[in-house]
Amino acid sequence: MIYQGKQKIWSDYQKEIPADHWFYVRSCIRQSFFPGSERQFLAISRDLLGHDIYETAHHTTCGGIAYHSDVIPQETAMTIVARQFALMTEAGYRNLVASCITSFGNYTETLETWREFPELEARVREHLWKACRREFEKPEYVAHASDLIYKYRGEIAARAKFRLVDKATGEPLRVVEHIGCHYSKMFPHKGVGGAEYPCVLSGMAEAWGGQVIDYPERRHCCGFGFRQYLVKANRGYSLSNTHKKFESMEPFHPDLIITNCPGCPYFLDRWQYVISEQTGKTYGRNGYGIPVLTYEELAGLVLGVDPWDLGLQIHQVAVEPLLDKMGVPYDPARKYLGLNEKEIMRPGLPSVLRCC
């Protein structure tokens, strides 16, 4: 699209993001899928940049995963959300930052629903009081953790040890950015850049030296879609969605994919293995796949954190080709060494997809 037009759309969808004093709520599943990501978010925002990010061990799921899987009704999900708000209020915070895109969508949807139907908010307050004798103030700002990293992208770039540049050729790496559907497709004004042209990830990639690829199915779902995957009979839909995206991005030869959702990196990463087994096709060079990273993992790599401390060995698609391109040093012998240098289990190797 015309560059000036894109700039205008982006200026219409700018979001106010306070830099400091956030109450952090984690994702249900990210620590299992990508164990270094949330830790890295705290390491960057709290330890490196010195911002006030608070979390409590008392917070639970936001209920979004059950809500979108049709397991619980919206009123139950809202009561769980209200409890999170109560924890935030008790801790003395007014800004809430969620690690998970679905949580972010769930918090936003709850607040917007209460704005439209105040009587529902009153009922949920009653439910919460009856359930656990808690009261809450609504947050002033709700952000996704990628909004904060987007805000800090310049500070990260200033401290970068590696850039998204091919060390051998000096060319910028070609980056596919994939944004979770619940980030801004439901409420475009709540995301940086709106639903059509969100710049939350592309802004990071460009700030760190990469070149963002615009491909036809850029805004297509990753394929998770909750019920598409959770019901085994529907998993063909999930796989086909992901396949459609890879077929669409393949001609642009991406070097990596970055995502800001718990489900997207998981499915874009793992389905590459299933597609390779079913069709014999891989999308990277020399039989490798396209590495899929979370934005925290990428920020960690840019800042020079050891790839194995970021948990990149947990990925299905080997990240070594990307590390080689960026010039990030790594010790292959340490790949499957966990804490205290103890060996963790090694995965079996796929028959088609090449892994290191």
Add this chain to the structure above:
Amino acid sequence: MIDFGFNLAPSSAVNLDEIDLSRYRALLRMEPDARICMGCGSCTATCTAGPFSGMSVRKVLLALERGQHVEVNRMLEGCMLCGKCMMVCPRGINTRHLILSLCRIKQEENYD
């Protein structure tokens, strides 16, 4: 091959650089109103033939834009030209005439 218990479905992606849009363009020349269709589906909802023959004016226009001529031909054969769709179109498109024009294009260009 590993049996995962589920399979890839054929892709429905359309590559606009590869499809044949000559028929759609010919229709737009004869029936410029085809451009103002918003795909609401009122025509489909009211179609008497639709439930029995698979006819759908909305799908005909969509298939034309996607260059799916076989589907268009199949649907055209199911139309009874009753004109109910024309009466309910919120954009006032003369859908009956549109179908007739499309049949004429098909006849002239000998699409199968």
